[in-house]
Amino acid sequence: MKIxxxxxxxxxxxxxxxFIASPDEWTPLPxxxxxxxxxxxxxxxxxxxTNQPGLGRGLFDVMALNAIHAKLHxxxxxxxxxxxAVFYCPHAPDDLCACRKPAPGLMEQIRDRYGVEGDEVLxxxxxVEHLRAGAAIGARLHRVGAxxxxxxxxxxxxxxxxxxxxxxxxxxxxxxxxxADHVAAQSAVAAPGLNIAV
Numbered sequence: 001m002k003i004x005x006x007x008x009x010x011x012x013x014x015x016x017x018x019f020i021a022s023p024d025e026w027t028p029l030p031x032x033x034x035x036x037x038x039x040x041x042x043x044x045x046x047x048x049x050t051n052q053p054g055l056g057r058g059l060f061d062v063m064a065l066n067a068i069h070a071k072l073h074x075x076x077x078x079x080x081x082x083x084x085a086v087f088y089c090p091h092a093p094d095d096l097c098a099c100r101k102p103a104p105g106l107m108e109q110i111r112d113r114y115g116v117e118g119d120e121v122l123x124x125x126x127x128v129e130h131l132r133a134g135a136a137i138g139a140r141l142h143r144v145g146a147x148x149x150x151x152x153x154x155x156x157x158x159x160x161x162x163x164x165x166x167x168x169x170x171x172x173x174x175x176x177x178x179x180a181d182h183v184a185a186q187s188a189v190a191a192p193g194l195n196i197a198v
């Protein structure tokens with residue numbers, strides 16, 4: 001089974017300084033839902049793993065979160081896409097749980113639910129915590145929202161390059177759409193039964 005684990009905020013929808021607390025506040029990033037549909041059509045099951053500390057802080061409840069995700073599912077269905085499941089951490093940062101990314105708890109739950117090995121999983125998002133959680137299970141990592149060149153510029157300081165905050169082996173894509181195009185192209189050229197090194 002081919003599993004792609006996406007972050008939510010900043011990957012499927014814009015991330016801001018305030019929490020998304022109702023369906024009315026949730027809007028997709030341009031091209032993001034179509035990108036999920038392209039992943040599905042290339043044979044990938046898409047799952048979301050998201051930290052939702054607003055729950056732990058009492059800023060919204062599970063019913064509101066479910067309504068937000070119901071809107072996401074409806075919007076996806078309208079463009080021929082599907083997210084199999086949304087896994088979320090409901091804890092505030094000071095709860096010291098095992099599921100708040102960069103801890104690997106959510107990734108482990110997804111891996112175990114679908115019966116796959118870590119290196120069979122693609123983890124994509126624009127958040128370093130999301131990719132670090134993916135790295136902890138040995139997933140293949142994809143940063144969306146920046147190119148390799150842009151990342152090099154971001155970590156440059158004077159004449160020296162600072163260590164990148166992104167885990168080793170992370171691939172860079174300008175957007176979720178570019179990531180989906182990359183994965184779909186790799187899937188199209190892979191022979192049946194072979195593991196795809198995307």
